[in-house]
Amino acid sequence: MGPDEPLRAARWLALLTPAALLAGAYISQYGFGLPPCEMCWWQRYAHFAALGLALLAFVLPARAMVALAGLAIAVGGLIGGFHAGVEYGWWQGVTACTANTFAKGGDPLAAILAAPVIRCDVAPWSLFGISLAGWNFLFSTAAALAIAFLLTRGRKAA
Numbered sequence: 001m002g003p004d005e006p007l008r009a010a011r012w013l014a015l016l017t018p019a020a021l022l023a024g025a026y027i028s029q030y031g032f033g034l035p036p037c038e039m040c041w042w043q044r045y046a047h048f049a050a051l052g053l054a055l056l057a058f059v060l061p062a063r064a065m066v067a068l069a070g071l072a073i074a075v076g077g078l079i080g081g082f083h084a085g086v087e088y089g090w091w092q093g094v095t096a097c098t099a100n101t102f103a104k105g106g107d108p109l110a111a112i113l114a115a116p117v118i119r120c121d122v123a124p125w126s127l128f129g130i131s132l133a134g135w136n137f138l139f140s141t142a143a144a145l146a147i148a149f150l151l152t153r154g155r156k157a158a
Helices: 005-031 038-056 064-085 108-114 132-157
Strands: none
Touching: 005 038, 005 064, 005 132, 038 064, 038 132, 064 132
């Protein structure tokens, strides 16, 4: 394995991880009717940042951009871990909730009154007892650690 291989692998991992997690989030939202709560959006924001930084790693100094993308992935994962803890009742969460209240051409007051409240403390779906936020924590943390490992391995080989 050449000295550039770990950096190349880290760059692709930094790109594909947030892309896959965001794709999963949007598929669950639009394909399965699971609208995001406020903390879900926070996780998405971190992954959008990671995706942008990973894309920049293809045109700017790669090591720095990949490291920043890995950090953004870790932040998204930590937010997911906090959110999962709120869903499981391990600690108190935030009070903000999200609702899409304004439909085009409709009565705003009726839309507000009829809008569903998306609670941050209730997991709308789980697999093997792990919520979407919990899966985000697991995948993001593993990817961030792998990116850090690859970056340090690439530096030692150089």
